[in-house]
Amino acid sequence: MIAIVDYGAGNLNSVKKALDYLGADVVVTGQPETVVAADKILLPGVGHFSSLRALDRAGLREALLQAASAGKPFLGICLGMQWLFEGSEECSEVAGAGIFPGRCRQFPSSVKSPHVGWNSLAIQEGSRLLQGIAQDSFVYYTHSFHAPVVSAMTAAGEYGLQFAAAVEHGNIFGVQFHPEKSGDVGLAILKNFCEV
Amino acid sequence: MLTKRIIACLDMDGGRVVKGVRFKNLRDAGDPAECATAHARNGADEIVLLDITATSGNRRTLLDAVFRTARSLFAPFTVGGGIRQLEDAAAVFDAGADKIAINSAAVRDPALIGRIAGRFGSQAVVVAIDARKVDGGFEVFVAGGRVATGRNAIQWAREAAACGAGEILLTSMDRDGTQSGFDCQLVRTVAEAVSIPVIASGGAGSARDFVEVFREGRADAALAASIFHFGIENIAELKRELHDAGIPVRWPC
Numbered sequence: 001m002i003a004i005v006d007y008g009a010g011n012l013n014s015v016k017k018a019l020d021y022l023g024a025d026v027v028v029t030g031q032p033e034t035v036v037a038a039d040k041i042l043l044p045g046v047g048h049f050s051s052l053r054a055l056d057r058a059g060l061r062e063a064l065l066q067a068a069s070a071g072k073p074f075l076g077i078c079l080g081m082q083w084l085f086e087g088s089e090e091c092s093e094v095a096g097a098g099i100f101p102g103r104c105r106q107f108p109s110s111v112k113s114p115h116v117g118w119n120s121l122a123i124q125e126g127s128r129l130l131q132g133i134a135q136d137s138f139v140y141y142t143h144s145f146h147a148p149v150v151s152a153m154t155a156a157g158e159y160g161l162q163f164a165a166a167v168e169h170g171n172i173f174g175v176q177f178h179p180e181k182s183g184d185v186g187l188a189i190l191k192n193f194c195e196v
Numbered sequence: 197m198l199t200k201r202i203i204a205c206l207d208m209d210g211g212r213v214v215k216g217v218r219f220k221n222l223r224d225a226g227d228p229a230e231c232a233t234a235h236a237r238n239g240a241d242e243i244v245l246l247d248i249t250a251t252s253g254n255r256r257t258l259l260d261a262v263f264r265t266a267r268s269l270f271a272p273f274t275v276g277g278g279i280r281q282l283e284d285a286a287a288v289f290d291a292g293a294d295k296i297a298i299n300s301a302a303v304r305d306p307a308l309i310g311r312i313a314g315r316f317g318s319q320a321v322v323v324a325i326d327a328r329k330v331d332g333g334f335e336v337f338v339a340g341g342r343v344a345t346g347r348n349a350i351q352w353a354r355e356a357a358a359c360g361a362g363e364i365l366l367t368s369m370d371r372d373g374t375q376s377g378f379d380c381q382l383v384r385t386v387a388e389a390v391s392i393p394v395i396a397s398g399g400a401g402s403a404r405d406f407v408e409v410f411r412e413g414r415a416d417a418a419l420a421a422s423i424f425h426f427g428i429e430n431i432a433e434l435k436r437e438l439h440d441a442g443i444p445v446r447w448p449c
Binding site: 013014017018021046047048112113114115116117118119120138140142143144158159180181182183184186187 | 197198199200201236241266267268270271272289290292294316317318319320362363391392393416417446449
């Protein structure tokens with residue numbers, strides 16, 4: 001069973017709908033014990049980094065870290081991926097999980113913000129999540145802050161600078177784009193997560 | 197590289213997609229869920245569903261259409277028409293929309309933009325502006341283009357962005373329904389005035405019009421309704437032509 005973590009930020013319908021479409025066994029939950037009991041964790045999110053403060057308030061932070069360190073497959077999407085880093089300039093008082101090093105930063109002023117639309121992926125070899133995804137495939141983004149390039153990066157995006165489009169380390173996966181909004185490419189990525 | 201988006205707009209009346217010129221001589225163009233998935237399969241980068249009647253009695257019909265469309269659509273999905281308050285927006289998001297478009301209600305109460313953005317994020321709020329050329333600039337019209345506001349479109353776009361809008365959907369009323377090309381002057385003026393993406397609308401008739409609005413108009417996305425129905429123009433073919441003209445698009449898609 002995949003637990004989609006509900007911490008009151010934004011709308012989780014589209015992620016649930018995509019996993020339902022793939023026939024996955026899914027529960028949307030805000031309960032720490034349900035998160036701990038799940039086989040896989042999906043942390044969605046869109047909007048402001050400060051909304052992640054709700055994870056701490058609901059006791060979900062510990063549950064998420066416990067599940068991640070227990071080796072359960074964990075996918076962070078958009079803000080959910082940014083949470084896997086140390087934090088974000090968008091809201092310095094909320095701490096990320098620190099699983100990946102560095103902080104999320106704003107795009108340079110040379111480009112419009114937010115970064116909205118379909119952008120291509122520069123995929124690196126060896127990713128389990130992006131297995132079978134063609135080089136330069138297009139995925140849909142909507143965000144104003146981005147994660148830094150790190151050694152765990154499995155795909156890069158380009159928008160005024162290079163940023164981490166996908167990261168992966170062991171059982172921990174993160175994507176800055178929205179696979180649930182990225183057509184067949186996105187569904188294939190979610191299917192990989194279901195099967196990992 | 198970030199690509200330029202081609203957005204298909206579905207005008208809906210009483211639960212059915214309709215097509216006419218300037219909301220007149222409406223013809224039935226099909227079921228919204230079927231039209232949306234067909235357009236997405238054909239290469240549309242985004243779908244907008246616009247409730248053109250938007251009377252209160254129709255809300256249930258709209259929400260049902262949004263729900264059915266969202267269930268099988270895995271591309272960005274915007275819903276507009278008749279959203280007057282936060283609760284209206286919340287109901288549309290609950291039904292499965294990713295973004296809402298607000299027009300008259302935002303002009304009446306600009307703080308509504310911030311209220312919706314505060315709860316659902318700026319990326320979920322598209323402010324639609326209907327503009328017409330007047331002496332000395334472009335004026336904002338509301339209520340489906342029937343009521344002049346006396347407001348300058350460029351200033352309103354800036355204010356909407358400052359209030360928390362994530363994108364501007366800019367329609368040239370002079371060009372809407374004419375298939376004579378986008379108003380590149382209007383689009384460019386607004387696109388250079390705000391730091392958020394601008395979607396150009398009104399006047400799409402040929403692939404060349406799209407090339408011009410991306411090149412001369414500096415649009416981030418372009419929307420069309422009429423040319424995408426009844427197979428009059430194939431979106432995949434349009435995107436191939438844009439690609440050949442050197443415009444970055446999601447191709448092949």
